[in-house]
Amino acid sequence: LSLGSGEFALLLIGNDWKSKGLPCLLNAVGHIGDPDFRILVVGRDNPAPFYNAIRKHGLTDRVQFLSPRPDVEFYYAAADVYASPTREDSFGLPVAESMACGLPVITSRAAGVSELIHSREDGFVLEDPEDFLALVEILRLLKKDPRTRERIAEKAVTTARKLTWENTAAHI
Numbered sequence: 001l002s003l004g005s006g007e008f009a010l011l012l013i014g015n016d017w018k019s020k021g022l023p024c025l026l027n028a029v030g031h032i033g034d035p036d037f038r039i040l041v042v043g044r045d046n047p048a049p050f051y052n053a054i055r056k057h058g059l060t061d062r063v064q065f066l067s068p069r070p071d072v073e074f075y076y077a078a079a080d081v082y083a084s085p086t087r088e089d090s091f092g093l094p095v096a097e098s099m100a101c102g103l104p105v106i107t108s109r110a111a112g113v114s115e116l117i118h119s120r121e122d123g124f125v126l127e128d129p130e131d132f133l134a135l136v137e138i139l140r141l142l143k144k145d146p147r148t149r150e151r152i153a154e155k156a157v158t159t160a161r162k163l164t165w166e167n168t169a170a171h172i
Helices: 022-032 048-056 073-078 093-100 112-116 132-144 146-161 165-171
Strands: 008-013 037-042 063-066 081-083 105-108 124-126
Touching (some): 081 132, 093 146, 132 146
Parallel strands (some): 037 063, 081 105
């Protein structure tokens, strides 16, 4: 993926990128202005509607649109953070998969999976999926503080391990 050692990769996987929060993510990273931030967007949507925002925020060389692959863990392994400030999502499987892979995650209250996340403990939940300034704060924290990133990631794995068919069936 041509990521440099000092780059900080944010991952978003899915389709309907507008609903998954790509505009908010572009706005936040553009606002931060740190050239080390990279955005990896995986899915089958058409990236053309986002090109103007990418140019406006000075992110032309820092956003990659990537095709899905059967070994999706390849993308999780490349990322530093999974970020999907979604406007609507019944669950958000990539969030749970990211947690299982040991990534700190950021989602919004509009994702069903947010009910399983304890914000600032095993992930981050934005109350308002349009609040790019709250996203800026979280992204800055995660980039500058590797210990926080590691602590959140470790707890995310623990939370994700509870998401089994057996536990779900017992809960229901």
